[in-house]
Amino acid sequence: MKTSRRDFIANAGAAAAARHDLAHAQEPEQEHHAVVPSDPALRVKSLESLLVEKGLVDPAALDALVDTYQHKIGPRNGAQVVARAWVDPAFRKRLLANGTAAIAEFGFGGWGGDYLVVLENTPKIHNLIVCTLCSCYPWAVLGLPPVWYKSAAYRSRAVIDPRGVLREFGLELPEDVEIRVHDSTAELRYLVLPERPPGSEKLKEEELAALVTRDAMIGVAKVTLTKPEGRP
C-alpha cells in the first residue's frame, strides 16, 4: 500500500475529532455512542478485563478465537475447494448445486459460512462479491476479510462501477463479458469459483490450490500460473 491507510485515518481522525469536540461543546449528551477514545487498545484492554472479572467471557476462549482466525481458517480453505472443483467434475456439479453441502465435505462451514453459494466464472460471466451495507464475507472458506473489502471505497463503488474497481485490481474485462455483482445483504455467503488458468492442465490438485488467491475467490482477480507476490 503506497499512501498508508494509517496516515489517511490519522489525518481524517484529527479532523473528525475536532468536529466532534465542537459538536459536543454545543449539544447535550446524545443517545448515540460515547466519545471514541484516542487509544482503542487501552479501551479494549479495560473492557476485556471488566468482562473477565464479571465472568462474562473466558480469556482462554478469546485466545482460541484469535488463534483460529489467525492460523486455522483462511483463504487456503477456499483454495482447496476451488482446486477440487477444477479436477473433479462430479464435485464441481455438487458444489454449484449446493455449496454448503459440498464444502462441508472438507469440514468447512458453520460460523460465517452457514449458507454458502458458489458462483462460477466463465469466459462470458464474471462474478464479483461485495457487501455494501457492512462487511459480510465467507469466513468459513476465506477467513476474515482484508481491509480493502470493508473499505468505503470498495463498498460504495463495486455496485456502480465494477469495471473501474476491477481495473484498479489490474483486471480489464471486455465489454461482452457480463459482470454480475453480488451484494451480500443476507446470511448467504458467496464464493467465486474462478476459471482454471490456461496451461495448468498438467498440474495436480495441490499445485492448483497453491495458485488460487483470495482475490480470485472474491472475483477481483483471475487465477494465473504465477501467483502474485503478497497475495494470500
Add this chain to the structure above:
Amino acid sequence: MNGVHDMGGMQDMGPVQRENDEPVFHAPWEGRVFALAQALLAWRKWNIDAMRYEQEIIPPAEYLRMSYYERWLAYVTGLLVKRDLVTRAEIESGRPEAGSPKATPPVTAETVPQMLAQGKSVDRDVPVAARFKMGQRVRGRNIHPTGHTRLPRYARGKLGTVERDHGVFVFPDTNAHFLGEKPQHLYSVRFSARELWGQQAASGDAVYVNLWDDHLEPA
C-alpha cells in the same frame, strides 16, 4: 435507516487501497475485540442483526473516521450496556460494580470449535408461502425505514427479476430491533446495471441483491 453505512452507489470515496501481505489483525487489540464480539454472542442477549444496527447508529462522521474494529468496539460496548450485561459506569471505570454477581462464561476454549462448527442458524423450518415466483418481475419497495433494513437504497423503486428462492429466513429488519423473527422467503433478485445506474452502465452487467418478501412488491 438512510445512513452512511448504506454506501452502494456513493461516489468520491477514493481508490481501493490494497496492502501486500496484510495481517489478519493490524494490532493485538483488533483480535481481542473481534474475539469478544464472537464470544459475547453466546449470551444470546442480541443477534447478528442487532450487531449490525448498533454499528449503523454510529454518528456518520465518526462512522467514516473509525477503522473497522473501532466500530466493533463501539457496537460491542453499546450492546453490552443496552442489553444490561454491564453498566455504563462499569465501562467507564473498567471494574465491576460492588456486589454485582459473577457469571460463568458460556463459551470456553474447549467449546470454541463446537460453537464455530454449529454456526449461526437463521433459516427457519416453518410453512410460509412465497409471495414471489422464480422469474417474476418485482420492484424494490420505495420505503425508508428509520431502523435497520437490508434493502439498500439503490434497489428501492427499481425493477428486478427473482432469480432464486433460498427458502425461509429470519427477517433482519424486525429481528435487529428484537421485534420478532418474522420468517419469510429470501430471494436473489437480479437488477440490470442500467436499471440501477442508467446508460453509463454496461448493457449486460447486473447486480444481484438478497431481498426478503417484505422488501418487494409485484411489478
